[in-house]
Amino acid sequence: MFMFSRSICCAKLNQLSTFETLFSNLKLRPYATPLIGPLQTCESRIYREKAEYANVNWDELGFALTKTDYMYVMNFTEEEQKFFNGTLTRFGNIEMCPSSGILNYGQGLFEGLKAYRKEDEGILLFRPQENALRMKMGADRMCMPSPTVDQFIDAVKKTVLANKRWVPPYGRGSLYVRPLLMATGRNLGVKPSSDYTFLVYASPVGNYHKGDLNLMVEDNVHRAIPGGTGGIKAVTNYSPVYKPLTEAKAKGFSDLLFLDALTGSNIEEGSACNIFILKGNVISTPTTHGTILPGITRKSIMEIASDFGYQVEERAIQIKEVFDAEEVFCTGTAMVVKSVASITYQGKRIGYKLGAETLAQKLHATLTGIQTGLIEDKLGWTTLID
Amino acid sequence: MFMFSRSICCAKLNQLSTFETLFSNLKLRPYATPLIGPLQTCESRIYREKAEYANVNWDELGFALTKTDYMYVMNFTEEEQKFFNGTLTRFGNIEMCPSSGILNYGQGLFEGLKAYRKEDEGILLFRPQENALRMKMGADRMCMPSPTVDQFIDAVKKTVLANKRWVPPYGRGSLYVRPLLMATGRNLGVKPSSDYTFLVYASPVGNYHKGDLNLMVEDNVHRAIPGGTGGIKAVTNYSPVYKPLTEAKAKGFSDLLFLDALTGSNIEEGSACNIFILKGNVISTPTTHGTILPGITRKSIMEIASDFGYQVEERAIQIKEVFDAEEVFCTGTAMVVKSVASITYQGKRIGYKLGAETLAQKLHATLTGIQTGLIEDKLGWTTLID
Numbered sequence: 190m191f192m193f194s195r196s197i198c199c200a201k202l203n204q205l206s207t208f209e210t211l212f213s214n215l216k217l218r219p220y221a222t223p224l225i226g227p228l229q230t231c232e233s234r235i236y237r238e239k240a241e242y243a244n245v246n247w248d249e250l251g252f253a254l255t256k257t258d259y260m261y262v263m264n265f266t267e268e269e270q271k272f273f274n275g276t277l278t279r280f281g282n283i284e285m286c287p288s289s290g291i292l293n294y295g296q297g298l299f300e301g302l303k304a305y306r307k308e309d310e311g312i313l314l315f316r317p318q319e320n321a322l323r324m325k326m327g328a329d330r331m332c333m334p335s336p337t338v339d340q341f342i343d344a345v346k347k348t349v350l351a352n353k354r355w356v357p358p359y360g361r362g363s364l365y366v367r368p369l370l371m372a373t374g375r376n377l378g379v380k381p382s383s384d385y386t387f388l389v390y391a392s393p394v395g396n397y398h399k400g401d402l403n404l405m406v407e408d409n410v411h412r413a414i415p416g417g418t419g420g421i422k423a424v425t426n427y428s429p430v431y432k433p434l435t436e437a438k439a440k441g442f443s444d445l446l447f448l449d450a451l452t453g454s455n456i457e458e459g460s461a462c463n464i465f466i467l468k469g470n471v472i473s474t475p476t477t478h479g480t481i482l483p484g485i486t487r488k489s490i491m492e493i494a495s496d497f498g499y500q501v502e503e504r505a506i507q508i509k510e511v512f513d514a515e516e517v518f519c520t521g522t523a524m525v526v527k528s529v530a531s532i533t534y535q536g537k538r539i540g541y542k543l544g545a546e547t548l549a550q551k552l553h554a555t556l557t558g559i560q561t562g563l564i565e566d567k568l569g570w571t572t573l574i575d
Numbered sequence: 576m577f578m579f580s581r582s583i584c585c586a587k588l589n590q591l592s593t594f595e596t597l598f599s600n601l602k603l604r605p606y607a608t609p610l611i612g613p614l615q616t617c618e619s620r621i622y623r624e625k626a627e628y629a630n631v632n633w634d635e636l637g638f639a640l641t642k643t644d645y646m647y648v649m650n651f652t653e654e655e656q657k658f659f660n661g662t663l664t665r666f667g668n669i670e671m672c673p674s675s676g677i678l679n680y681g682q683g684l685f686e687g688l689k690a691y692r693k694e695d696e697g698i699l700l701f702r703p704q705e706n707a708l709r710m711k712m713g714a715d716r717m718c719m720p721s722p723t724v725d726q727f728i729d730a731v732k733k734t735v736l737a738n739k740r741w742v743p744p745y746g747r748g749s750l751y752v753r754p755l756l757m758a759t760g761r762n763l764g765v766k767p768s769s770d771y772t773f774l775v776y777a778s779p780v781g782n783y784h785k786g787d788l789n790l791m792v793e794d795n796v797h798r799a800i801p802g803g804t805g806g807i808k809a810v811t812n813y814s815p816v817y818k819p820l821t822e823a824k825a826k827g828f829s830d831l832l833f834l835d836a837l838t839g840s841n842i843e844e845g846s847a848c849n850i851f852i853l854k855g856n857v858i859s860t861p862t863t864h865g866t867i868l869p870g871i872t873r874k875s876i877m878e879i880a881s882d883f884g885y886q887v888e889e890r891a892i893q894i895k896e897v898f899d900a901e902e903v904f905c906t907g908t909a910m911v912v913k914s915v916a917s918i919t920y921q922g923k924r925i926g927y928k929l930g931a932e933t934l935a936q937k938l939h940a941t942l943t944g945i946q947t948g949l950i951e952d953k954l955g956w957t958t959l960i961d
Contacts, residue, residue, distance in 0.1 A: 252763055252764045253763055253764065254674045254761045254762070254763040260673060280673075282670040282671055282672055282673075283670070283671055283672075283673055284668040284669070284670055284671075285668055285669055285670075285671055286668055287646060287666070287668075287669055287755065287774055287776045288640045288753070288776065288778075290814070291677070291678055292677060292683060292755060292757060292810070293683075293685055293753070293755065293810060293813075294810055294813035294814045295681040295683065295809075295810035295811045295812075295813060295814045295815075296813075296814035296817065297678060297679075297681065297814075299679055330818055331814055331815075331817065331818070332814075332817040332818055332821055365763070367673075367674070367679070367763075369673065369678060369679065371678060372814075375640045376640070377638055377639055377640040377751070377753070377778055377780070378638045378639065378783065378847075378909070379813050379817075379820070379846050379847045380817065380820070380821070381814075381817050381821060388673055390673045390674065392674075392763055394763070397764065409802045410802040410803065411800055411802055411803065414797055414800045414803075414836050416795045416796040416797060417796065417797065417800075417815060418815045423681075423814070423815065424678070424679060424680055424681035424811075425681045425810075425811035425812075425814060425815050426681075426811075427679075427680035427681060427682075427765050428676070428680045428681045428682035428683075428717055428718075428758075428767075428809070428811060429681075429717075429803060429804045429809065429811050431682065431717060431718040431765075431766065431767050432716055432717070432718055434765070434766070435718055435766070435767060450800050450836065450837075451836075451837070460765050461764075461765045523764070
């Protein structure tokens, strides 16, 4: 799993010397900045590149990491008290102190958003300012500083443009962008870190779930708790559900559906998606009172469904209501909108309508139509960056 | 915050070349292994060193990282399906893929134990097999592979011996040892990693809390939940409580006392310690049913107190009982045993007995006596490693 062959390692080392020389007059040096030349060098190289495509079998993309060319790194130091000197560098390993806060105490956040190729080859981002604002909110809860909205969006744009050849052709996937905010200062006691790193990397992706979406209701392990971090994208929300998730997958399920921790009777969300139920003209989704992630796809789907003429409700939804639903679907940046084929609760399985006639399918078509520029974006959700 | 001066960086780079050459015939290379020579080189150097002390002001040590000489790194790869090729290397930054599981989804565990210097300069470890077993239990809950008990103890011993000059003189502190287990394989989707790194580093430490221990009862944020990870040392248990902890510290408190998430009426533990209350001849501490860390100091103190003739109870303890307690104390590897000076709950503050006559003080003297070899270890808790 060593990422570089020997020759590439040596190249990296030579570049480090250059890097060190270039930064030798600066008092403050970026802490976890990878060992590569500074911004100008990368950018000039990027913009000289033609709009060509990487050598990828786009139709076989799932949701796994495909390494791309560049990442963006920006540091916050105790001395400066701000994020500064953001830079694009070659995608690769970063250096980190073993006692850093992210490794020892999980002080970290992430975001996820996608860049889509239009039919005319232009590249669109979908609501990046929403991700920037959510990261700020999450950073406050996790006692971390956050890049400004402008810094966040600038970093995302630069990362996408630098990896332009990895943005799949129109209709054949998207470039998933992963901003990370990590505590990189040295910690020994349990307390917020002094230093932080904001890093953005990207990977072309296809579908998150291949095949139908079959959910199992988890009534032992909960994803979140009132007063906790369920409402933000803290890294700490995810690995604690690996055990029940792995067990459910071994039984053939696609994902879990979590219940609220206090009563165990209301549905909350999946391990990486929000949930909606349809009955008659009413679409309902659980209220996000701190235990449920306020999904950007969730929010967009609520607006589109309302525009379609549906009554959209945010409220507590009892698990028993799920069994009376006409249709159930999940939303998330990774999966967009996807019909739920079945939900299994305490051994009882109920199936739902699938296919072209579902509301989920119509919502999916509209949302991806806006995201890819096929449908006119009347709400200003998309940003053309190339 | 760049960890190395330029000259040291260059030294590292030369050593990388040596390292790469040495490992060039191996198909599998350690993934996150730091850039430094292999075990044999380090060990021979170590054992040639005299039993001298590092240049540290031992009496000013708190609980912050003091960099020591060596760390231990061992990797688990998808191909090998085991931890192998553990090696001591110079303490320093490690390399990590930005998409690794620990950085994106918090898949990580840690342990904490101490090495003490005896009066005759010998070095004792305290119950390291308990830490090894707890890491195995935690790893199972977090869907991670774990080093074997023997691998764990061997790594801890090697780390302590390699950093022998950093073990404080008798009675002036201890060497805190921090084993980390981290997901270092590449992840994009929410699922367990393919590759892991076990790393052990160490730092000389003094007291965790300087001054009295004043607790504030936290009745909004909970540390753990049934079915969650409160009973293991997952990295995900710590940063989610930074916000209320920071707010409490700003008000002058030393730590929080958490309540159970379901009823909000029973005490659980502090952010990094267990709690005991004394009334008459009975010492009580909350039962560890998955929401409370089964502390090794906690367990040891229960045995010592029982040996002293106290009745020791593990049970649910209501917050109101705390106000009738004659004495309250906290336990943990970092703080050992420490009397609680006061507890504040909903604006009401109650003070407790402090000083030489407290049971906490007697327990502290006995436990540290055993840990430093001053009191005969009849239970086989200590391991002499030098």
